[in-house]
Amino acid sequence: MFNITPTVRNLLIANVLFLVAQQSLLPLLTQVGSLYPIGSPYFYPWQFFTYMFLHGGWGHLFSNMLGLIVFGPLLEQRWGASRFLMFWLICGVGAGLLYEGVRGYELHRMEVARQEFHQSPTGPEYEQFFRKSFPDASGYEPLARAMAQDPKNPEYIAAAEHNVDKAVSDTWNSPHGGMLGASGALFGLIFAFAYLFPNTQLLLFPFPFPIAAKYLAFGYTMLELYQGVHRVPGDNVAHFAHLGGLLIGFIVVRYWEGGRERFY
Incomplete structure (x- = not known):
């Protein structure tokens, strides 16, 4: 069974409630809260924060929340609730900022x-x-x-x-051009987990054998970088937001954990 810590549990509840609101109560929440390119008539500054609490459906939500459950509790136990929540939000906002930079460059081109x-x-x-x-x-x-x-x-x-x-x-x-999802924050967690608990063995579907956290993080990074550079038709995944979350996670963890020992 997963050992769900208080902040992880509260983030799960918040994300589920936001998706329920998106789908039934406040359908315009998706448009108002998703992250649009700066210069779009649908862009608002608060979207750098709100986009990470919105999702495109239950499958999208499930994959991100499963990652939160897997990687979050040990980090919350190490850092405490306040610092863990701060890390989640910093990675999410930072991922959005870096994604906006890449998107702005693409739109300029x-x-x-x-x-x-x-x-x-x-x-x-x-x-x-x-x-x-x-x-x-x-x-x-x-x-x-x-x-x-x-x-x-x-x-x-x-x-x-x-x-x-x-x-x-x-x-x-386009009103459909916004980015949404907690993936940027989640990828920050993945890096932090791999840095602090590098040799923890994880089972990753569909592989029938455990993988060390450090290799999982490295594999995810390489995959996201390749898919972000070599985009294929129909790929609507914000790969550079994922990479942004990893980068921000790296910067914050290195700053917070400087001089402290990692767990193996």
């Missing part, structure tokens, strides 16, 4: 690509814009081929410019 297309509105450039900026998009290929065959056609050029502008505008203004 998208805007630069839009301006470059307006300067050279050709079929290949039109196709390249969507391949790089919107790898999940489809339906732009016929117009790209038509522009390649008739590059001076003003109707083709106007339609392509409209589609490019709309794609960028919809990215900034």
Whole structure:
């Protein structure tokens, strides 16, 4: 049985209540509380805090809360309730800040690509814009081929410019563009656990053998880095928020635990 400590239990209850509110009582809570890009009409400063208490469904909530139950109690016992809660919140907010930085860079590149297309509105450039900026998009290929065959056609050029502008505008203004979930805070816990209890053996589904916490944290870090850099169509996971939580967890633990012995 899991030894659920008081702060871990309170975080579990809070996250469950927030999801119930999202789904039945206050459906607009998802839009108001998720973390949107700075500059979006849906962005509010409090979202750096509220996004970590919201989830996309029961499966999403279950995976994050299971991690909290596995890694949280030993850390709370070591640090105490107040410091453990502070660590959870710092990692969550820090993950959101780093994610916003990466997202802002991506949006800046998208805007630069839009301006470059307006300067050279050709079929290949039109196709390249969507391949790089919107790898999940489809339906732009016929117009790209038509522009390649008739590059001076003003109707083709106007339609392509409209589609490019709309794609960028919809990215900034979409009510569905927010990030939510406690994963950033959880990845901070994973690092802290692996640092303080590196040789603790953990069972990770679907592997039938135990894995030391330090190897689990390293594997998660490498996987998130690879998936964040090599994005595939349909992947809507905020990998850089996970990495942000790991980084913030590393900084805080090193500061708090400097000179103290780790457990093995």
